[in-house]
Amino acid sequence: MVQGVEFNRLMLEMRSMQTEAMARSKAVAAPAAGAEQVQGPSFADMLSKAVGSVNETQQTAGEMAKAFELGQGGVDLTQVMIASQKASVSVQALTQVRNKFVQAYQDIMQMSI
Structure with a gap:
């Protein structure tokens, strides 16, 4: 059940990023008369942030697994497995x-001009 919740959370984050990017592109495409143009993060910045988030999730899962293997206190097997599944789902989403x-x-490259 937790995996489904995390996947839904990831999809909601991706949709909110898409909505935010679309709103910014509309604001840039049709600025109001006399209004200053507000620069938001570029697509590359947003993509870099998403990749960084996936990397952070993977590192957290790896650290938790290592801590569990070493027998450190406060790390439960269920927490390790949940973190591992979060990392797996985030990598799958990024791959898609x-x-x-x-x-x-x-x-685009196959389009004829």
Whole structure:
């Protein structure tokens, strides 16, 4: 059940990032007369942040697994398994995003001018 909750949380984060990016692109595309243009984070920044978050999740899972293997107190097997599943789901989601980008790039490159 926890895995489903974490996947849903990850999907909600991705959707909120998409909504935020779309809102910013609309604001940049049609600024109001006399309004200053507000620069938000670039797509590369957002992607870098997402990759960093996945990396952080993996490192946390690895540290928890190591602590459990060494018998350190306060680390429960269930916590280790949950952290491991979070890391796995986040990597799978990132892989799917990468696959979509590659497919979009290939589709654009195959377009005739």
